[in-house]
Every structure is written in structure tokens, then in C-alpha cells.
Amino acid sequence: MIRSVRRTRRTWQLAGAGAAALMALGACSSSSDSPGTSGTSASSKLSGTVTVFAAASLKESFTTLGKKFEQDHPGTEVSFNFGGSDSLAASITGGAPADVFAAASPKTMALVTDKKDTAGTPAAFARNQxxxxxxxxxxxxxxxxxxxxxxxxxxxxxxxxxxxxxxxxxxxxxxxxxxxxxxxxxxxxxxxxxxxxxxxxxxxxxxxxxxxxxxxxxxxxxxxxxxAVNDYPIALLKNAPNAETAKAFIALVRSAEGQRVLSEAGFLKP
Structure with a gap:
């Protein structure tokens, strides 16, 4: 009888350990599938509106790139404000909400960088003649x-x-x-x-x-x-309301696809 009781207790201990292992495995599986930890989770998906202030000469090529960006990232919208680079710079330094500034010359971009209104160093992405x-x-x-x-x-x-x-x-x-x-x-x-x-x-x-x-x-x-060939710089703005989406748009402009669109519009490579 004593042997039987000991064998039963041993069986229960093994069963309990197995159940605990299964519960731990299930917890790990659940954790790996939860939002926020997966590379394709909803939290990492781009969304919202990205506002781009861009030189008037970029209207055609940037409009094309904006449509492509929206197609590649459902749930996003690219809103443009095209105009003279100097007036756009003045609006930005005056507090106008924007995510990205693409200027038609380093001099006009300097109007914004001098006020420390950019996040990081502007990058040249095209030239124009x-x-x-x-x-x-x-x-x-x-x-x-x-x-x-x-x-x-x-x-x-x-x-x-x-x-x-x-x-x-x-x-x-x-x-x-x-x-x-x-x-x-x-x-x-x-x-x-x-x-x-x-x-x-x-x-x-x-x-x-x-x-x-x-x-x-x-x-x-x-x-x-x-x-008189002009270099065109682009920059993420310091107080960008939608910084992550703005970074992705800048990446598109500087990508091989972005350079192809700009080249077809007549721009020279930076």
C-alpha cells in the first residue's frame, strides 16, 4: 500500500510539471504574437498625414511620389504646400505645423537650420538647372x-x-x-x-x-x-507632428525609385 501511494504521488508530480511546462510554452507563444513585439505589428505600421513644404518646382515629381507613398502605406496621406522656398522657410520658422521641408537651395534651407528647426542634417536629393x-x-x-x-x-x-x-x-x-x-x-x-x-x-x-x-x-x-545650378536639400523638421511617417517619405525621395521619378522630371542627380 505504501508503495502504491508513493507511485501515485510520483505520477501526480510528473503530470503537474508537464502541465506547468505547457502553460509556460503557451505564455511564450502568446507573448511573441502580441502587438508591439512583432516586426509587422499594428503599432509599427505607418499612418496619419505627413505635411510636406516643398519648392514649387517639385510639384509634379513630389505629387507623383506622394501618390506612390500612399499606395505603399495604406492609411497614410501626404499633404503638400508648394511655394517659393523663402516664404515656406518663413512659415516654418514662424511656427507653421509641418513634417518635411524640401528647398530649392541650401541658402533657403539655412533659414530653417539657423533657427534650429530641423531634426538632423539636411540631405541633398536633386539638382536643377x-x-x-x-x-x-x-x-x-x-x-x-x-x-x-x-x-x-x-x-x-x-x-x-x-x-x-x-x-x-x-x-x-x-x-x-x-x-x-x-x-x-x-x-x-x-x-x-x-x-x-x-x-x-x-x-x-x-x-x-x-x-x-x-x-x-x-x-x-x-x-x-x-x-547657377541649384542643389535641393530635404530635412525632417524638429517639431514634426508625424515624424516616423515623415522619415519614411524622405527615404522614398532619396531611394532609387524616388531618384527615377525626379530624373524623369528633368532633375539632375545630387
């Missing part, structure tokens, strides 16, 4: 930068405070030319629109804008543009 845009058919036979100085020709430039205007000034200085435009526009799209509407005969804009306009304008290259 100037071109003359004329009305279709180029009726005034513009073939050089010097031709823009002829009397009676209505020429539009970007304001000197924005990158396309500063670049145009560099090109004119390199050619030792003086030009008085009929108007200064606040961004490159504004200058281009004047030609598209035939309110001006020509404008000094970017190659990318001439390409985007299609048959609405005619492009004329000029050698002095080599003296």
Missing part, C-alpha cells in the same frame, strides 16, 4: 540669354529672394548682362504661368518646369546656366 521659357513657336527668336535684354521684349524673372531668381541673377552676372524684367514673381510657377498665358514673351525658369509645361512653352538652353 535654368532654361529660358518662351511662348510656343518662339516668335521673337530668342536663342541666348543676351537676347532677353532686347528692348520691347517682355521678360519675367523670379524674385531675387527665391532660389530661381537668385540663380537667374548668377547667370546674368556670369554673362555680364543687365536685365530689367516686366515683373518679379514669388515662385518659379508664377513666372512660367506668365509665359503660358502669353502675358510675357519669355521667363528664366528651371528645366524641370519647361518640361512639365509641355507644349505650352518652348525651351531655350543657354550656357551660362552652368554657373
Amino acid at each position: 535654368l532654361e529660358i521659357a518662351t511662348v510656343p513657336g518662339n516668335p521673337h527668336k530668342v536663342s541666348s540669354l543676351k537676347d532677353l535684354t532686347e528692348s520691347g521684349l517682355k521678360v519675367v524673372l523670379c524674385d531675387r529672394t527665391v532660389p530661381c531668381g537668385a540663380a537667374a541673377r548668377k547667370a546674368l552676372d556670369a554673362a555680364k548682362l543687365k536685365l530689367t524684367p516686366v515683373s518679379y514673381e514669388q515662385d518659379v510657377k508664377g513666372a512660367l504661368t506668365k509665359v503660358e498665358l502669353k502675358e510675357a514673351d519669355a521667363a528664366v525658369v528651371y528645366k524641370t518646369d519647361v518640361k512639365a509645361a509641355g507644349d505650352k512653352v518652348e525651351g531655350v538652353e543657354f550656357p551660362e546656366s552652368a554657373h
